[in-house]
Amino acid sequence: MTRVMCVVVGLALILGGESARAEEGRSDSDPWEGFNRAIFTFNDAADRWVIEPVATGYDFITPDPLQRCFSNFFQNLRVPLNGLNGLLQGKPVDGASDVGRFVVNSTIGMAGFLDPATYIGLPRHDEDFGQTLGVWGVPQGPYLMLPLLGPSTVRDAGGRAVDAALTPTWYFIDGFITLGSAAFDMLNARSMVLKEVRDSRTAALDFYVFVRNAYLQNRDAKVHDHEETTGETTDNIYYPDDLR
Amino acid sequence: MRPPTTSTIRTTCAELALALLLGVAGTAWSAAGDAQRAVVQRLADQVLVVLRDKQATSEAKLSKIEKLVYAAVDFETLSRLVLARNWGSFTPDQQARFEAEFKRHLSVTYGKSIDSYRNEQVEITGDREEARGDWTVKTKILRGGGTDDVLVDYRLRQSGGDWKIIDFIVEGVSLVANFRSQFQDLLASKSPDELIALIREKNAKGEAFEKPKT
Numbered sequence: 001m002t003r004v005m006c007v008v009v010g011l012a013l014i015l016g017g018e019s020a021r022a023e024e025g026r027s028d029s030d031p032w033e034g035f036n037r038a039i040f041t042f043n044d045a046a047d048r049w050v051i052e053p054v055a056t057g058y059d060f061i062t063p064d065p066l067q068r069c070f071s072n073f074f075q076n077l078r079v080p081l082n083g084l085n086g087l088l089q090g091k092p093v094d095g096a097s098d099v100g101r102f103v104v105n106s107t108i109g110m111a112g113f114l115d116p117a118t119y120i121g122l123p124r125h126d127e128d129f130g131q132t133l134g135v136w137g138v139p140q141g142p143y144l145m146l147p148l149l150g151p152s153t154v155r156d157a158g159g160r161a162v163d164a165a166l167t168p169t170w171y172f173i174d175g176f177i178t179l180g181s182a183a184f185d186m187l188n189a190r191s192m193v194l195k196e197v198r199d200s201r202t203a204a205l206d207f208y209v210f211v212r213n214a215y216l217q218n219r220d221a222k223v224h225d226h227e228e229t230t231g232e233t234t235d236n237i238y239y240p241d242d243l244r
Numbered sequence: 245m246r247p248p249t250t251s252t253i254r255t256t257c258a259e260l261a262l263a264l265l266l267g268v269a270g271t272a273w274s275a276a277g278d279a280q281r282a283v284v285q286r287l288a289d290q291v292l293v294v295l296r297d298k299q300a301t302s303e304a305k306l307s308k309i310e311k312l313v314y315a316a317v318d319f320e321t322l323s324r325l326v327l328a329r330n331w332g333s334f335t336p337d338q339q340a341r342f343e344a345e346f347k348r349h350l351s352v353t354y355g356k357s358i359d360s361y362r363n364e365q366v367e368i369t370g371d372r373e374e375a376r377g378d379w380t381v382k383t384k385i386l387r388g389g390g391t392d393d394v395l396v397d398y399r400l401r402q403s404g405g406d407w408k409i410i411d412f413i414v415e416g417v418s419l420v421a422n423f424r425s426q427f428q429d430l431l432a433s434k435s436p437d438e439l440i441a442l443i444r445e446k447n448a449k450g451e452a453f454e455k456p457k458t
Contacts, residue, residue, distance in 0.1 A: 221416020
């Protein structure tokens with residue numbers, strides 16, 4: 001029941017959300033900056049003091065191939081959702097390929113720990129409901145920093161809620177086990193990007209703005225499957241003199 | 245991708261069939277983009293040679309890569325794009341100092357990755373002409389056996405007959421747009437000199453941070 005509520009609230013937020021343009025991550029896409037920065041400070045502290053140290057220790061004792069196997073396992077569980085979203089975005093070939101991928105990796109791939117599907121030409125399609133909404137023309141809406149889950153937008157947070165509601169494990173497996181495995185998934189994923197996050201922290205002059213801009217640009221690119229984006233956005237970036 | 249002409253439709257169909265069969269992305273070549281792809285290919289090849297050199301120290305590698313990158317990138321245009329509307333409010337002296345510090349900032353922060361090279365390969369996957377004469381060359385950094393590939397696009401602009409790189413777009417994130425958003429935010433409360441000082445400070449910290457390791 002609570003899950004249904006989440007979806008309803010999520011959709012209400014999406015439909016009611018003002019359509020701030022997320023182009024080039026200008027701050028007009030972040031009307032709730034004060035609130036977001038507070039959550040970001042909390043997330044950043046939680047990461048520096050708890051998550052990163054734990055992930056570093058975990059990374060030290062866990063061999064790289066094993067980390068990769070765990071990551072494969074959790075990614076495999078999301079393949080049906082990737083496929084469904086592919087279908088909803090009008091990509092039946094990708095959807096069919098995902099069915100094949102799930103079957104191959106769940107069987108020959110030892111319940112998903114290995115990834116033979118990629119080698120035989122059934123690559124992962126990174127699709128989620130936030131992207132589906134984007135393809136359907138729903139704007140990102142205001143930028144939204146979620147506690148512990150990280151950067152999002154009103155649209156993508158709604159998408160997350162829908163994806164979660166469509167994940168069958170919640171209905172069959174005890175909630176604490178599902179939460180525990182989600183936490184482990186997060187820890188494992190975090191342990192694989194220790195260096196990348198450290199480098200981003202040094203590269204950024206304002207880490208909050210760095211993350212916001214990178215998130216918004218990356219999500220826009222994913223909605224367009226990394227193909228050509230709208231001329232307006234790129235003109236903003238590459239011909240700034242026009243704006244005077 | 246550019247719209248296919250009738251003569252290429254047959255090849256495109258064959259490519260598509262092949263792509264569906266083998267699951268490899270078909271490559272959309274356009275003869276017009278030869279020079280632009282060559283710039284990216286040459287840079288990638290030369291950088292990979294340096295990275296694969298097991299004898300050289302990290303410092304030697306970094307200085308070699310710096311030279312290669314500086315030759316292929318138009319840093320003046322890149323700096324101007326990064327500052328965008330704020331470029332005009334910088335004096336020529338401030339513009340030059342900004343360009344120098346920003347260049348150093350990229351070198352200090354991204355130079356740290358030199359030692360984490362794990363035999364990644366670079367593959368050019370296509371190119372396209374942009375609306376006003378710029379060109380984008382699309383590449384993929386192959387790693388993790390196909391599961392962890394990174395998409396990197398290079399935006400090029402012609403200056404004095406040569407094609408130079410003016411932006412790097414990693415997984416859809418433009419370096420120019422990302423730094424611009426940070427600088428815009430900072431320049432709302434800081435003067436140009438304060439911003440340059442901030443980058444210099446950050447660079448000094450980054451370099452000091454590196455020293456104990458070497």
